[in-house]
Amino acid sequence: MNTWDGASLERLRAAVHRRDGAEGVRLLAEYPPGPVLQYAGDVLVAALGAGVPEAGPLARQCLEALTARALPGDAELADDLAAALGLRPPPEGHAVPVDLGELGSELDAEPEGEMEGEVYVVDLRHGDVLSVGELNGEDTGEVEPAFDESDERYDAARWLPFWPDRANAERDMADFAAAVADEALRPALAAALAGRWPYRRFLEAIRDTPDDTRWLLFREERRRGRARAWLAAHGYRPGPRGL
Incomplete structure (x- = not known):
């Protein structure tokens, strides 16, 4: 797999901002999700919502990594991913x-x-x-x-x-x-x-x-x-x- 650099990270940021799940899946197929799980989870939620092919396996991989890492914010993002995968109800909280x-x-x-x-x-x-x-x-x-x-x-x-x-x-x-x-x-x-x-x-x-x-x-x-x-x-x- 390729190594993340400034240019690829900027592409991922842009995909997350636009909720461009297809671009996110393309990037996560080329670059490892481990260093960017907080971005990866969000763009994969968008990809699952848009029915992007191959989003499911990547989302499950990301869900497992977030659960194992357990840093601040990982559990909340894992809940969003699990809901997008149909594994649990949508999390509570007003969207801002x-x-x-x-x-x-x-x-x-x-x-x-x-x-x-x-x-x-x-x-x-x-x-x-x-x-x-x-x-x-x-x-x-x-x-x-x-x-x-x-x-x-x-x-x-x-x-x-x-x-x-x-x-x-x-x-x-x-x-x-x-x-x-x-x-x-x-x-x-x-x-x-x-x-x-x-x-x-x-x-x-x-x-x-x-x-x-x-x-x-x-x-x-x-x-x-x-x-x-x-x-x-x-x-x-x-x-x-x-x-």
């Missing part, structure tokens, strides 16, 4: 058209940015992920009416708040560094994580190595899974846009 990649990125926060302490919300109607400052007109001076308690259009039920947690990204870097097989790279990553500006130094150490793409896949898997699990914990699941 949120982009899992965007939500996962904001849930993690920038490891060395200025987001710490800032409150964000998911717009449960449209799926947007927004900062409270943005909704309060921090940049434009125009407050979103549905977010303004003094406005008759205020809708408290529309917003699901959260605080970004950079500890997630720090754990991801540590877990990835511990699993790196390159004996020359491993000490460099350990040194980066032990010093100041660990995220920046981590990226510098891994840049232009074979593990650069592996890190991209690892990080996106973790982020999407956490975003899916976080939504489920609040009684929601990703709708079509979030796939």
